[in-house]
Amino acid sequence: MSEKLALVTGASRGIGKACALELAKAGYDIIINYVGNAEAAEKTVQEIKALGVDAAAYKFDVSNKEEVDKSIAEIVEKYGRIDVLVNNAGITRDGLFMRMSDENWNAVINTNLSSAFFVSQPVVKIMMKQRSGAIVNMASVVGVSGNAGQANYSAAKAGLIGLTKTLAKELGSRGIRVNAVAPGFINTDMTKDLDTSKFTDFIPLKRLGEPEDIAKAVKFLAVDAEYVTGQVLEVDGGLII
Numbered sequence: 198m199s200e201k202l203a204l205v206t207g208a209s210r211g212i213g214k215a216c217a218l219e220l221a222k223a224g225y226d227i228i229i230n231y232v233g234n235a236e237a238a239e240k241t242v243q244e245i246k247a248l249g250v251d252a253a254a255y256k257f258d259v260s261n262k263e264e265v266d267k268s269i270a271e272i273v274e275k276y277g278r279i280d281v282l283v284n285n286a287g288i289t290r291d292g293l294f295m296r297m298s299d300e301n302w303n304a305v306i307n308t309n310l311s312s313a314f315f316v317s318q319p320v321v322k323i324m325m326k327q328r329s330g331a332i333v334n335m336a337s338v339v340g341v342s343g344n345a346g347q348a349n350y351s352a353a354k355a356g357l358i359g360l361t362k363t364l365a366k367e368l369g370s371r372g373i374r375v376n377a378v379a380p381g382f383i384n385t386d387m388t389k390d391l392d393t394s395k396f397t398d399f400i401p402l403k404r405l406g407e408p409e410d411i412a413k414a415v416k417f418l419a420v421d422a423e424y425v426t427g428q429v430l431e432v433d434g435g436l437i438i
């Protein structure tokens with residue numbers, strides 16, 4: 198066991214998995230959270246362990262406060278500390294605002310925004326006792342710029358940015374830093390059904406991002422950026438300059 202532990206939500210695949218691997222490379226023991234695919238979660242755990250740190254997977258729905266509380270209590274009981282939290286889990290339910298169902302609004306707000314409230318509260322409790330910790334929230338460029346067809350998602354991501362800045366102000370004196378990463382278009386399951394070829398024209402770096410591009414920024418904010426808090430780092434190839 199190393200001395201430091203990182204918890205990454207929604208980490209059995211995509212950006213969350215890349216973040217978990219990057220933090221493992223930095224020497225952190227890793228807890229990955231997943232909600233559906235136990236097989237993928239176990240595979241990720243094995244990949245992390247192969248890097249020489251400890252890893253475990255906890256199944257819970259980040260939008261369900263009871264499940265979150267129970268799992269975080271178990272993690273704290275077993276490991277005694279949480280040094281880094283990456284609030285990464287998220288979903289999209291796209292559609293034009295005037296046609297958006299209550300169900301799609303609530304699902305996206307609960308999974309992408311309320312989840313960060315549910316997960317961060319018990320984690321901050323242990324970080325306050327440690328008098329140290331770092332939280333990175335996975336926002337999105339659309340939380341900064343808005344996006345037609347994503348009223349629910351951009352509202353949730355903008356909310357995450359407000360939460361990030363507020364927690365940075367509330368928790369800085371306790372040695373806890375809180376930042377956000379705002380990815381642009383990243384090659385994952387979330388974007389696999391989009392015709393992304395047309396987007397590259399608008400991206401100064403002329404390519405989509407890879408999960409590892411985001412993971413490096415998350416690791417920078419979580420581990421290296423010791424005098425940085427309350428910031429939103431856009432990792433988008435220049436998309437919304």
Ligand code: NAI
Pocket residue numbers: 206207208209210211212213230231232233257258259260285286287288308335336337338379380381382383384385386387388
């Ligand atoms: P993904 O769909 O591959 O990963 C999302 C992960 O969250 C999955 O593992 C999923 O099982 C998990 N998840 C969903 N609902 C959950 C719940 N209720 N409880 C626990 N886990 C849950 O997509 P991707 O791209 O890796 O997304 C990761 C984060 O990055 C999300 O917050 C997404 O909004 C954000 N993002 C992604 C962008 C992209 O272009 N792919 C752009 C901007 C932000």
